Amino acid sequence: MMRIAFLIKRFGAPSSRYRVLQYIPHLEEMGHVCTVLRIPHRLYTRFIAFRKMSRFDLVVLQKKLLGPLEFRLLRCHSKSLIYDFDDAVMYRDSKHMNSYSWQRRQRFIRTVNNADWVIAGNRYLREEVPHSRVSIIPTPIDMKRYRAKIYHDEKKTVTLGWIGSKSTLAYLADLKGVLEEIGREFDDVQLKIVCDTFFDCRHLKVIKKLWKYEEEIEDLHSFDIGLMPLSDDPWSRGKCAFKLLQCMAVGVPVVASPVGMNCEIVHNHENGFLAHNEDEWLKWLKLFIQQADLRKRIGKNGRKFIKRDYSLSLHSQKMGNLFSKITGYPHKQKAAV
Numbered sequence: 662m663m664r665i666a667f668l669i670k671r672f673g674a675p676s677s678r679y680r681v682l683q684y685i686p687h688l689e690e691m692g693h694v695c696t697v698l699r700i701p702h703r704l705y706t707r708f709i710a711f712r713k714m715s716r717f718d719l720v721v722l723q724k725k726l727l728g729p730l731e732f733r734l735l736r737c738h739s740k741s742l743i744y745d746f747d748d749a750v751m752y753r754d755s756k757h758m759n760s761y762s763w764q765r766r767q768r769f770i771r772t773v774n775n776a777d778w779v780i781a782g783n784r785y786l787r788e789e790v791p792h793s794r795v796s797i798i799p800t801p802i803d804m805k806r807y808r809a810k811i812y813h814d815e816k817k818t819v820t821l822g823w824i825g826s827k828s829t830l831a832y833l834a835d836l837k838g839v840l841e842e843i844g845r846e847f848d849d850v851q852l853k854i855v856c857d858t859f860f861d862c863r864h865l866k867v868i869k870k871l872w873k874y875e876e877e878i879e880d881l882h883s884f885d886i887g888l889m890p891l892s893d894d895p896w897s898r899g900k901c902a903f904k905l906l907q908c909m910a911v912g913v914p915v916v917a918s919p920v921g922m923n924c925e926i927v928h929n930h931e932n933g934f935l936a937h938n939e940d941e942w943l944k945w946l947k948l949f950i951q952q953a954d955l956r957k958r959i960g961k962n963g964r965k966f967i968k969r970d971y972s973l974s975l976h977s978q979k980m981g982n983l984f985s986k987i988t989g990y991p992h993k994q995k996a997a998v
Contacts, residue, residue: 663719664696665695667723668725685697688992691992712738714739717740729771741987755897773790773795796979799901801973802972802973804967807878818851825855826872830856839942844866850865851865855871855880889916905923905927906967915932916949918935
């Protein structure tokens with residue numbers, strides 16, 4: 662029995678939900694005891710919490726980059742320490758003109774160099790780690806929850822869909838010229854934004870839907886075409902393409918920018934389209950809008966792809982194997998699903 666502590670920034674964060682919390686039942690099924698702890702805001706309280714990490718066989722620090730003293734304390738009291746990250750935390754985000762940050766870079770290098778192992782969410786992030794003690798484990802999809810979309814042949818309105826947080830809505834807003842052009846050309850097309858903030862289009866109807874975990878799958882099913890535009894910068898290249906994975910998992914065809922992990926996932930004419938510029942965004946969106954059979958075929962291909970390569974069942978087993986390798990504690994192998 663392995664005692665594992667996961668240190669997260671907050672319980673509601675997508676990274677915490679999909680890279681920690683959804684693994685817990687699978688790890689417990691393997692015979693491990695898991696504890697998820699939110700990293701305290703106050704430095705003194707952090708020091709108290711980190712001293713208690715010696716009670717665990719393995720500590721997983723999820724994404725947070727700590728200051729020198731607090732990280733040293735965590736490292737000293739952790740028998741085995743893993744650092745997991747799914748964003749380009751060594752850079753500033755896309756809204757900054759200069760993505761480089763000396764402080765972020767130093768904290769990142771200190772963390773990965775002193776961890777026993779590192780888990781990166783994709784190939785781009787793995788290449789930022791300056792040693793070989795690293796594994797790529799993408800953010801997985803629970804295929805039991807992400808059930809397949811039912812296609813309605815008689816449906817008249819085509820819904821372009823985007824789901825995400827307000828911090829990434831700017832990527833969709835940058836596509837506004839394309840969306841307005843689609844609205845001018847097609848009367849039967851609408852845009853659905855699932856978020857906690859929104860924008861309007863002059864020529865395209867916009868459905869504004871507040872994100873709720875309980876309604877997330879229903880919202881994804883309401884999409885006919887999933888969108889994932891990105892800017893090409895160091896921060897965006899580290900994105901783990903989770904919006905794409907979500908859409909594809911339920912059978913929604915996608916159009917995406919050819920940035921970072923998007924290029925690993927999307928294969929033109931097979932499970933979606935990559936759009937290099939506004940002309941290609943218009944080309945692929947119009948193709949999907951006009952051909953319902955194409956949407957259905959590519960959507961089904963996408964679901965098969967996710968089930969094969971990105972399922973939670975597959976990657977929870979990889980995670981359990983990695984934890985056992987690092988600590989030497991065995992675990993029960995899960996039956997194949």
